[in-house]
Amino acid sequence: MADKTSTTRRAVLQASLGAGLGLATLSTLFVAGGLKPKKEITPESEPPKEGDRFVVAEGPDKGKLITVDALPLGGPFVLAWPKDPKTGVVKNGERNNLAMIIRFNPDEYDEETRKNTDQGVAVFSAICTHLGCTVSQWLADQKAFLCPCHKGIYDPRHGAKVIGGPPPRPLPMLPVKVENGEVVAAGGFLSPVGVVAGRRSSAPRV
Numbered sequence: 001m002a003d004k005t006s007t008t009r010r011a012v013l014q015a016s017l018g019a020g021l022g023l024a025t026l027s028t029l030f031v032a033g034g035l036k037p038k039k040e041i042t043p044e045s046e047p048p049k050e051g052d053r054f055v056v057a058e059g060p061d062k063g064k065l066i067t068v069d070a071l072p073l074g075g076p077f078v079l080a081w082p083k084d085p086k087t088g089v090v091k092n093g094e095r096n097n098l099a100m101i102i103r104f105n106p107d108e109y110d111e112e113t114r115k116n117t118d119q120g121v122a123v124f125s126a127i128c129t130h131l132g133c134t135v136s137q138w139l140a141d142q143k144a145f146l147c148p149c150h151k152g153i154y155d156p157r158h159g160a161k162v163i164g165g166p167p168p169r170p171l172p173m174l175p176v177k178v179e180n181g182e183v184v185a186a187g188g189f190l191s192p193v194g195v196v197a198g199r200r201s202s203a204p205r206v
């Protein structure tokens with residue numbers, strides 16, 4: 001009887017250990033493989049695509065369709081969400097969809113940047129490539145975007161290249177066209193949005 005009980009206990013213990021090891025192995029694989037639970041893509045979180053319009057993301061004009069005329073020449077920029085014109089859905093369910101829209105005289109852009117603009121309008125991701133803060137401020141004297149987290153500065157007239165602070169790469173650009181005065185996406189972002197694994201700099205988060 002004693003033997004039978006201890007055999008049963010041993011079996012339960014072994015089963016628990018086995019399950020524990022199994023879970024541990026699974027977790028290790030999960031981490032090692034960089035696997036993440038799949039995020040469900042909804043109409044609100046779908047990335048911007050060709051044909052999308054843009055609406056103002058904040059302030060008194062929130063939700064208003066962005067037209068060329070409404071963009072001040074030479075800045076500042078307007079924070080915007082893409083909007084699917086067919087369904088009317090504003091794609092504000094995914095932070096990486098947040099964009100900055102700016103207008104300069106077309107001659108002020110370098111040639112490469114100008115290719116993705118129309119009537120002087122340019123669209124960039126508003127998610128900092130350093131640690132992912134929102135690039136929310138405008139430096140009027142430098143005509144540049146400022147990320148307040150660690151003072152990353154980007155030059156919109158030169159493809160949002162980094163001209164100050166720790167960001168490792170420019171802000172992704174989104175090609176744009178103007179139709180009936182409205183700002184329209186000519187495609188999605190041309191490079192990955194936000195922090196790219198392995199390219200993060202070592203500056204401390206504040």
Ligand code: FES
Pocket residue numbers: 128129130131132133147148149150151152165166167
């Ligand atoms: S998160 Fe933008 S500069 Fe650090």
